[in-house]
Amino acid sequence: MATTVRPTAAADGVPDVPGHLTRADRTELLRAMLSMRLIEERAMSLYRQGRVPGSFYDGFGQEAVSAGAAFAMAAEDRLCILHRDLAAHVVRGVEPARILAQYMGRATGVTRGRDGNVHFGDKDRGCVGMVSMLPDMMLVATGMAMAFKLRGEARAALTFFGDGSTSRGDFHEALNWAAVQRLPVIFVLENNQYAYSTPTALQYAVPPIERAGAYGMPGETVDGNDVEAMFEAVRVARERAVAGGGPTLIEAQTMRMHGHAAHDDMRYVPAEQLAAWRERDPIDLQERRLKALEEPVDVAALRAEVQAEVDAATETALAAPMPDPATARDGVFAEEAVPLGDGRAPWSGFAREAAR
Amino acid sequence: MSGTTQTPATTGRAGGGAERATRRTMTYLQAISDGLREEMRADERVFVMGEDVGVFGGAFKVTDGFVDEFGTDRVMDTPLAESGIVGTAVGAAVVGMRPVCEMQFADFIACGFDQLVNVAGKMHYRQGLAVPITVRLPSGGGFSGGPFHSQNPEAWFMHAPGLKVVAPSTPEDAKGMLIKGIRDPNPVVYLEHKHLYRRVKGEVPTGTYETDFSARIAREGDDLVVIAYGAMVHTALEATAPEALDGASVEVLDLRSLVPLDEEAILASVRKCSKVVVLDEANATCAAGAQVASLIAERAFEDLDGPIVRVATPDVPIPFSPPLEQAVLPGVERVKEACRDLLAY
């Protein structure tokens, strides 16, 4: 997976990459990845200080997958975001303070303290929060796509899931269903080489991506540490989906660089494997790219900006109250069905489309 | 629940097995490991399967070091597939093996529900074919596990004919009931409460022994009985210590087994005490405690000297944030209050 530095930017607003990214877009992708990393770094230290209850999971080293994929999704599209995909929440517009409050079980967190750590999705931004049971959300995403098709809407759904999750029956049910009904859904398989301690060699005999054709959909393996490649693959898949071309399976090749959760020292991962992937850090890669542009991006300034944002968000989240125990029983049943809202969709391509 | 609880040694009726000459102090978790290890040594048909149980030793380290002794065939890292784990265990069991399945958390048994309830549970009734599998479920809340890592799903399986459901509360019972479960010719759902793993210590006999699937009196008393199982036994003991309730003499009955339910032990305690609090950590509706309460209403109404009082988790998913979680899980104070009110009735 060689990494090529792409052509330099033309005037802003005009795509300078064959994959339709402007200089601002490319910077935005880096910003989303940086937000994810710095929020998770902060969360991990809050966890170690005892301020994050339960356990804590992060997606260190996998930032490009969710940043690139979510960036290709339109405001009216719908997403099921999994536990290594914080950048997707950031792209959709969830404020860092609400994410940190979520981790700390505060009343202002996305689930208001009801669910923990990574189990959240902002319904007002078109996201359905994951359940722990993997990969249940593949079927939920398929169902959203089914509704879009039934109503004749040019929209798509996307879900992430891991290599380990491909072993469950729901993986098969979702792929088969989506293909049979030619649904506008994008399945992003986040292959980070491990499911907890279990390597992919104990998970499957045939790589799941090779089964895409057998189910009746295109499948593509992408360098999951290249945020622009991720964007491009999902952009193409979405275009096909909303045009009635059916689902796509995308495999993002990446590596889980931290333990399964905060408690896991991942002694079971060979040191050489980690070292090799450390060379391919997705944030480094994008920073190098942006520094090499004809009009280079001030990466250090961007980092400082994101860091300041995360610092401020930490203050806000720490100042937020814990939920009122008197409300613990509220909300099991709905009074009415409130529709999902639309998310932020910062890719310039959507603005260009709208202007047309 | 308080910190480490020194549990009273059970009279755990040993049935067969090796001499019980020596006893060692161990945690609830160590006792489960010990029981599994001893039974794997004693019976080569026994093997463990589950996610990350091999080299990693399991999410809670119950099988830590097992691979070194038994190899990867008998300590099998499976694909991430609960229906697969339970279903293949059924297959292996009907051709003569004794599989012990580990769910990474009890909650994930939802993904193996069909194989357990429809295939394993109904097999013997339909065609006289025994399914000797044991499914270990690390269950329960109290540590901010949130809605998917805190559940007590025992009632799902009590409702399904053909499954035995047990929930030991002490290290000695944890070991003896695991061994008993492995040897039982039926599917046994074995609930091991995560909150007990490292908090509860007790003396455990060495070697192999079986503990009956019956109730046990954890503390004798005659003013009131609290009926509980699993982690709630410890909550009950703490809440009803004589000094906590102005010297009232409160019995604590540890059910240990939910299917079969030790009806005679329940009725005997009720007859003796006349006042009863039924305690579970599970959601209240159709819970094990509801079954116990209905049994008492049907068969011991005349012996009661007050309403049957239930303490359980209200019908909400277990929330993550500590103040919310503490508000729904039955704690020492709630149990104390329920006992106090009933004693004054």
Ligand SMILES: Cc1ncc(C[n+]2csc(CCOP(=O)(O)OP(=O)(O)O)c2C)c(N)n1
């Ligand atoms: C059905 C189910 N079984 C078990 C688990 C416990 N568990 C949580 S994450 C995990 C590993 C998941 O691996 P993978 O799908 O590759 O995702 P990754 O964590 O590597 O991103 C396991 C076994 C679960 N969440 N869901």
Ligand SMILES: [Mg+2]
């Ligand atoms: Mg994985």
